Amino acid sequence: MGQMFGTGLWHMISFEQGTEYGEMHLKEATRSFHSR
Structure with a gap:
C-alpha cells in the first residue's frame, strides 16, 4: 500500500515537472x- 502510494506520488511529481518527461x-x- 505504501509503495503504491509512493509510486503514485512520484508519477504526480513527474507529471508536474512536464509532459515531455512523462x-x-x-x-x-x-x-x-x-x-x-
Whole structure:
C-alpha cells in the first residue's frame, strides 16, 4: 500500500515537472514491456 502510494506520488511529481518527461518515461516503459 505504501509503495503504491509512493509510486503514485512520484508519477504526480513527474507529471508536474512536464509532459515531455512523462511521455519519455512512458515510451521507455512501453519499449521495455514489449521487448520481453
